[in-house]
Amino acid sequence: MQKIYLGVDVGSVSTNLVALDTRLQVLETVYLRTMGHPVKATQEGFRELQSRLPQFEVLGVGATGSGRNLVAAMLGADEVKNEITAHAVGAAHFHPEVRTVFEIGGQDSKLILLRDGVVIDFAMNTVCAAGTGSFLDQQALRLGIPIEEFGHWAIRARQPVRIAGRCGVFAESDMIHKQQMGYPTEEIIAGLCEALARNYLNNLGKGKEILPPVVFQGGVAANLGLRRAFEKMLNMEIMVPEHYNVMGAIGAALLAAESMKDRPSSFRGADFILDGEFETRSLECNGCPNQCEVVSIHRQGQVLAYFGDRCRRWDASLKSSKVVSRELKKAAR
Amino acid sequence: MRITFPHMGNSYIAISSLLKELGLDVVVPPPCSKRTLELGTRYSPEFVCLPFKINLGNYLEAMERGADAILMAGGWGPCRFGYYAQVERDILRELGREFNMVIIEAPDSRLTSLLNQVRRMGIKTSWFQVWSAIRLSWEKLKAVDRLEALQHYWLPRVTDKGRCEKMIDAGLKAVDGCDDLRRMAEVVDRVERDLSGLERDVDNGSPLRIGLVGEIYTLLEPFANYCLERQLGRMGVEVVRDVNLTQWVNDHLFGGFLPSAPSLHATLSLAEPYLQYWVGGHGRETVASTVGYARRELDGAIQVAPLTCMPEIVAQSVLERVQEEEGIPIMTMYFDEHAGEVGIITRLEAFLDMIRWRKMKTGDTDAKNLFGSRCRFCQHEFGGS
Missing domain, CATH: 3.40.50.11900 (Rossmann fold)
Structure with a gap:
């Protein structure tokens, strides 16, 4: 039976699963769209993985991405890590000498600086998502070009048009304006790529020392136009790893492998994941002035986990007495 | 006259005590909540900094509870805080609220200016009363700081984080309600003893x-x-x-x-x-x-x-x-x-x-x-x- 480490990255746009063997080589990767249903996407991804690897035993599970807590409860993850660490670990695994990681995903972008294999600084977009995957998707759709070909259009351009890239909405209106003026589509797309690269470097790269080797990963790394724009602007080569779109999941699997050593995995098993009816609910806790929005995940009506309460009293209630739960029921609106 | 003031962490414990001991009728705004922020944001300039918006929410909620005077610090220099009190006052006036605003020009002003303003409000206080009011609220400040320091130290070191936080909260509440200097010290000592009795997280020793x-x-x-x-x-x-x-x-x-x-x-x-x-x-x-x-x-x-x-x-x-x-x-x-x-x-x-x-x-x-x-x-x- 194939022994694997499972890594799951549930992002806003895509849900990715990877299986690593015990030598930590990539066996299989699954990339699919989350479509707003992280639980369903994870189930589908797991089913897909099962069809490709008919017989396997899970030695450890790592979860990352914005939906990490949700799927961790569902899968029984051994390691739950933030995306920044997961991506850094993934990049350093394939390129031990890496000093800069660009990661652009569906709605987040990150810049991670490593020296001697260790993260020394990072930045993450906070106020604006211009230039991330969702925005590029939307523009490709508007121009009627499949997103996979978007970048190739950009590199066919003779000369990029200047597009205002500070804000996603204004970038779009500027693109429309340039279309109305009659610029060829290739040149507008190339201009957009440059604007987005500029925006990224200004927002995240502010005051940070970007040194080669640079690894570019995340779904947007498929965009050749953006990669070229970075290369031109920084005057250095940008590497895109083979598994660029699932590096977070690989990082999570590696972290799980690292943390497992000899203890058994808390993986819940295929039946639990695939046969169960999962449901998520939310409530506003009135236990204190914070009024946290508490989300819970249920399987067959039974609560698996609570998230979002700052004091963790909801989560703690799963392990303690009924009195607490009654008290909590009163606090819920 | 019922006076209120904006929240800043646990400072309300000392401020309300000071004002009460000076003979004023005090309305402590309800603890900051989403509603505070929603109210404050609705009436604040979009680009003003966050504390301003929370301040404004505090005043509005305190006024719902009958406050008709506000005590606020002033300031000067390149930080926008120096304009807070004046702009907040104007916004509230435009909303049709009637109230008195007392602005102490801090930083680096003197307590005496506060006391003079208090006197102007027609509150008669003896110098002895003033002295003991200051003394009590100073001790409360010290107690609050000690409790916060205890939380900094113990929270990472114990396994039951929820209990630890509850003990600190209970300590803060006791300090808030205490008007006896000796008992106050005992309260904090008690919290400290209780905290050190909690089970330690052995995996997080340092x-x-x-x-x-x-x-x-x-x-x-x-x-x-x-x-x-x-x-x-x-x-x-x-x-x-x-x-x-x-x-x-x-x-x-x-x-x-x-x-x-x-x-x-x-x-x-x-x-x-x-x-x-x-x-x-x-x-x-x-x-x-x-x-x-x-x-x-x-x-x-x-x-x-x-x-x-x-x-x-x-x-x-x-x-x-x-x-x-x-x-x-x-x-x-x-x-x-x-x-x-x-x-x-x-x-x-x-x-x-x-x-x-x-x-x-x-x-x-x-x-x-x-x-x-x-x-x-x-x-x-x-x-x-």
């Missing part, structure tokens, strides 16, 4: 120590920083914070000369090589404290401020050099009403991972959890490049 710096309101008001200190404590981190209430009162009302209270006056000189000017707000304190934390061998520093805070933006640009030359990892976090909690937690976790990873690399074996000095997966040695 927790990471992270110093907090930044704009004072964002530092002290958990509602404005998404409960940063407790989040860190629950992640197993001991928080260190130079700025606190007794320090502020000592430095700004007593010129830093109170012997029994902490002061940042001596620390300020540490900023000298990096920042020679007063840049307003807590900009210089931020740089100085961070240098101090680095010399005290803390594991990292987090700078917090409301979005668009000018003094802290200046400090942030200076901190890049501090990070490099003093060798302390620094992360800056800006907060406003649009901040997403998920993003905040992600960055905190990543920052702690980064520090632990770095400690492993430099051979500090206290830091377990994360990575070995060589990549366990492919066995390559870190630093091979």
